[in-house]
Amino acid sequence: MMINQSDAENVKVAVDEFLRKMTVEAFDISVQPKNTNVADMVAIEIQLNEPKFLIGQNGQTLFELQRILRFFLNRQLQKSFYVDLDINNYKKKKVEHLQFMARDMADEAVATRQKKILLPMSSYERRIIHAELAGRKDIITESRGEGADRCVCISPVN
Numbered sequence: 001m002m003i004n005q006s007d008a009e010n011v012k013v014a015v016d017e018f019l020r021k022m023t024v025e026a027f028d029i030s031v032q033p034k035n036t037n038v039a040d041m042v043a044i045e046i047q048l049n050e051p052k053f054l055i056g057q058n059g060q061t062l063f064e065l066q067r068i069l070r071f072f073l074n075r076q077l078q079k080s081f082y083v084d085l086d087i088n089n090y091k092k093k094k095v096e097h098l099q100f101m102a103r104d105m106a107d108e109a110v111a112t113r114q115k116k117i118l119l120p121m122s123s124y125e126r127r128i129i130h131a132e133l134a135g136r137k138d139i140i141t142e143s144r145g146e147g148a149d150r151c152v153c154i155s156p157v158n
Contacts, residue, residue, distance in 0.1 A: 003034075005033070008032065009031075010076070010077055014077070015029055015031070024054065027049065028045075029044070029047075030046075040080075041084055042083055044069070044085050045087075048088060051087045055087055059090060059091065059094060062091070098132070099132045101129075106136060110139060113156050114156070126143050129141065130152065133154065138156065140155045141153070141154050141155075
C-alpha cells in the first residue's frame, strides 16, 4: 500500500489536529511520502516557536512522539506506514553532528594508532556512527557494553 499525495495531505491535516489537541501551534508542517523498498514511510517536518518540550532531553520526547504519532496516523488513515518525525530540524542537525564526530574520532584513532571509545548512545545514534564509517578500510567500529552503557568503539586497523 503506497502512500500517495492525497494520503500526505490527510497526514498533514491529522498532524495539525493532533498538535492542536496538545495545545501546540505549529507554524509550518511539511509532509513527504517516502516509499522505500522496505516499507512505506512519511517524513514529517514541523516548525515550532517553542520546540524544546516536544524534543526533550537528547531527543527522547521527539522519538516517543514519533511512535505515538505513527499509531495515531495509521489508525486515522487505515494504512500501515512508518513515520519519520523531525521538529525544527533537530534530527537532521543531530545526524550531521554525529557524522562529523564519527569522522573526526576515526581520523584521530588512525593518527594516534589508539582506539577511541565514544560516550554511551542510543541504538539510533550508534547506527549513524557505524553507517558513516562503514566505507573506511583503515578503522573498525563495534558496539560494546550493555543497555544504556552501550557505546561505539573505533579502532585503527593494524
